[in-house]
Structures are given as structure tokens and as C-alpha cells.
Amino acid sequence: MAYRAGRHFLQIPGPTNVPDRILRAIDRPTIDHRGPEFAELGRAVLAGLKPIFKTAGDVVIYPASGTGAWEAALVNTLAPGDRVLMCETGHFASLWRELAGRLGLDVDMIAGDWRRGADPEAIAARLADDKQREIKAVCVVHNETSTGVTTAVDTVRRAIDAVGHPALYMVDTISSLASIDYRHDEWRVDVTVAGSQKGLMLPPGLSFNAISAKALAASKSARLARSYWDWQPMLTANKNGFFPYTPATNLLYGLREAIAMLMEEGLDQVFARHARHGEATRQAVRAWGLELLCANPAEYSNSLTAVLMPAGHNADAFRQVILERFDMSLGQGLTKLAGKVFRIGHLGDFNDLTLIGTLAGVEMGLALAGVPHRRGGVAAALEYLTGAGRADAKAAE
Numbered sequence: 001m002a003y004r005a006g007r008h009f010l011q012i013p014g015p016t017n018v019p020d021r022i023l024r025a026i027d028r029p030t031i032d033h034r035g036p037e038f039a040e041l042g043r044a045v046l047a048g049l050k051p052i053f054k055t056a057g058d059v060v061i062y063p064a065s066g067t068g069a070w071e072a073a074l075v076n077t078l079a080p081g082d083r084v085l086m087c088e089t090g091h092f093a094s095l096w097r098e099l100a101g102r103l104g105l106d107v108d109m110i111a112g113d114w115r116r117g118a119d120p121e122a123i124a125a126r127l128a129d130d131k132q133r134e135i136k137a138v139c140v141v142h143n144e145t146s147t148g149v150t151t152a153v154d155t156v157r158r159a160i161d162a163v164g165h166p167a168l169y170m171v172d173t174i175s176s177l178a179s180i181d182y183r184h185d186e187w188r189v190d191v192t193v194a195g196s197q198k199g200l201m202l203p204p205g206l207s208f209n210a211i212s213a214k215a216l217a218a219s220k221s222a223r224l225a226r227s228y229w230d231w232q233p234m235l236t237a238n239k240n241g242f243f244p245y246t247p248a249t250n251l252l253y254g255l256r257e258a259i260a261m262l263m264e265e266g267l268d269q270v271f272a273r274h275a276r277h278g279e280a281t282r283q284a285v286r287a288w289g290l291e292l293l294c295a296n297p298a299e300y301s302n303s304l305t306a307v308l309m310p311a312g313h314n315a316d317a318f319r320q321v322i323l324e325r326f327d328m329s330l331g332q333g334l335t336k337l338a339g340k341v342f343r344i345g346h347l348g349d350f351n352d353l354t355l356i357g358t359l360a361g362v363e364m365g366l367a368l369a370g371v372p373h374r375r376g377g378v379a380a381a382l383e384y385l386t387g388a389g390r391a392d393a394k395a396a397e
């Protein structure tokens with residue numbers, strides 16, 4: 001392909017744009033992963049991740065995509081045939097369910113319309129019905145990347161507590177960690193699943209489990225077969241900053257830099273920045289006269305926005321126009337939503353001008369692809385960022 005001037009806009013909701021500081025950090029010689037210099041790096045990233053997950057407990061790092069960390073959460077804590085409660089919030093929740101089924105778990109899925117988050121009342125009702133306490137885990141996706149809907153993880157925690165059910169609580173934060181407020185310890189999540197390539201601004205290739213004391217205790221007697229994902233040898237080696245097998249050393253250089261950048265900006269400011277860009281995006285979508293996929297305003301995602309295409313128009317044809325004309329990638333509709341929605345990623349290394357460039361690409365694309373809309377989405381976003389949205393940024397300073 002011929003050179004295209006200017007930078008590519010990678011506005012899918014992950015992988016996200018990798019900032020120069022992280023690229024430079026990764027661009028160093030790989031070192032001996034059993035040597036003293038590595039131990040320092042290992043200890044730094046393992047400790048540095050704790051405030052990101054808001055946990056005082058252990059976080060393990062796998063050289064794997066997020067899917068690996070999904071599997072790790074289940075195989076370390078459960079036994080064949082165990083019942084697991086999941087919620088059909090969208091494509092990613094459905095994939096986690098399929099994975100659990102293939103591992104031999106017996107999954108109860110609370111049906112959903114892919115426009116709402118996990119329903120705390122429905123979860124409480126299923127748990128209350130489970131008099132024999134056969135359900136061993138409740139699994140929810142914090143931010144459903146296929147729909148742009150964020151589940152209230154703390155509300156689900158209270159629902160589990162309200163019925164006094166002992167199930168483990170597992171949460172996928174792959175597209176929310178370091179973009180949307182998340183508290184592993186305070187919300188008493190047992191296993192948090194995360195990945196490197198979204199809010200953490202890294203290339204794909206690392207994933208994480210944050211582990212509660214209760215999950216660790218469950219792992220001692222869990223009977224699902226596990227080897228590569230086993231927490232125990234990982235935690236033992238991690239004590240000295242090492243790993244039981246070759247770690248993704250260069251990605252760990254990047255992770256150390258990402259943690260430093262998040263701490264310099266401050267997590268609260270990072271969350272306020274994402275909230276502001278999420279709101280500006282939604283104002284643009286409304287001004288265009290298009291419909292948000294998320295049906296509940298209390299559950300709008302601050303890391304991405306899924307937009308419904310007007311009937312008779314294909315989202316993929318529209319995305320194709322934008323890719324060809326403006327060198328910008330938008331997220332496609334997944335499985336059931338294929339062709340019906342496009343997704344705007346506004347997470348990671350992102351500022352007002354990247355947002356406005358992104359929205360300008362969408363607005364020009366709507367015109368070029370002949371999608372019925374009103375002009376003025378970009379203007380509405382500008383208005384918000386310099387008006388009502390200016391206060392949000394100040395409040396978090």
C-alpha cells in the first residue's frame with residue numbers, strides 16, 4: 001500500500017492508539033528474564049498495577065490476549081460441572097459464556113437485548129432461587145464493548161450481598177480499566193479480568209487477573225484442569241519479580257511506562273477525561289439525529305459509543321468510506337449487530353482535538369456515504385467541550 005500522509009486514526013474501541021512514550025519504552029533490548037534487572041522491572045509493574053485495579057491483593061500478568069485471562073479466572077476457581085451465572089449484555093458476554101461452556105461449566109445466562117447492562121434484580125432473583133447454593137460464580141462484563149453499555153458493578157455486588165449468596169464475583173474490565181472508575185477491593189470482586197490494549201494504551205499481548213483472598217482460597221481446591229494459567233506458580237515466582245515462563249519483557253517495559261503516565265495524569269482526571277469525551281460524543285450523535293444503541297442513560301459507556309444506522313443503510317459500507325477517505329478505523333457491529341451499528345472508540349491516549357478529528361471524520365463520512373442525518377454534530381461537541389463540559393474538566397483538577 002502507498003504511503004498515506006498524516007497519522008491513521010485508530011478509533012476502534014481497542015486496540016487503541018499507542019502513545020509515543022510507550023512505543024519508545026518498548027523499543028529497548030530484551031533482557032535476561034531471570035536476571036536482576038528483570039526482577040526490578042517485574043516488581044515495579046506488579047506493584048504498580050495494584051492502584052490501577054484499586055486492590056491491595058495480587059494481580060497476575062499473562063502473555064496473552066484478554067481471552068486468556070477470561071479462561072484463567074474460571075479454571076483457577078471452579079470445578080467441572082459447576083454452575084455459573086452470566087448475563088447476556090452483548091458479544092463479549094456471549095463469548096465468555098461459550099468459553100465457560102467449552103471448559104465444562106454449566107452456564108445459566110440471563111437473557112438480554114444487547115442495549116442494557118447486567119440487571120442486578122434479575123441476578124438477585126436467580127441467586128435467591130438457588131437454595132442449594134449450586135451457583136459458584138457470577139460473571140459480568142463491566143463495559144460491554146460491543147454495545148457501549150456499562151454495568152454498575154457496585155450495584156450488582158449489593159444485589160449478591162442482599163441475598164447472602166456465597167458465589168464468587170468475576171468482572172471483565174477489558175475495555176474499562178484505566179478509563180472508567182473501577183474498584184476491585186471496595187466492590188469485593190473476586191477475580192477481575194483485564195487486557196493491555198484498551199485503556200492501558202499498550203499493544204495487544206498482555207492480560208491480567210486481580211485476585212481476592214476468597215478467590216485464592218477457592219483456587220486451592222478448584223478442580224478444572226489448568227497448567228499455563230495456574231495462579232500458584234505465577235504467584236510464587238512473582239514474589240521475587242519473576243515469572244514461571246518467559247514473560248513478554250518488552251510489553252512490560254511499555255506497561256511500566258503506561259502506569260507512570262496514568263499516575264502522572266491521576267486516575268480521577270483520567271476518568272473525568274473519558275466521561276467528558278463520552279458525553280461530547282453522545283451530544284454529537286444526538287445532533288446528527290442518530291440513535292445511541294445504549295437504551296439506559298445511566299449506563300452510557302465513557303470509553304466507546306455504539307451508534308445505530310438508519311434503516312436501509314449498512315454500517316460497514318459507511319465505515320469503508322471513512323477508512324478510504326480519511327484513514328480512520330471505526331469499530332464494526334459484532335455478530336447480531338453486524339452492519340447495524342458502528343462504534344466510536346474514545347478511550348486511551350485521547351484529547352479534545354483527537355475527539356474532534358474523530359467526530360469530523362464521522363460527520364464527513366455520513367455526508368459522503370449518503371446516510372440521512374443533520375449537520376452540526378461536531379459543532380454540538382465543540383459547544384459542550386467549551387461550555388458545560390469545561391466545568392467537568394475543572395472539577396476534576
Ligand SMILES: *Cc1c(COP(=O)(O)O)cnc(C)c1O
Nearest residue numbers: 065066067092143145174175195
Ligand atoms: C476486547 C475485549 C475482550 C477480548 O479480548 P481479547 O484481547 O481480544 O482476547 C473481552 N471482553 C471485552 C469487554 C473486550 O472489550
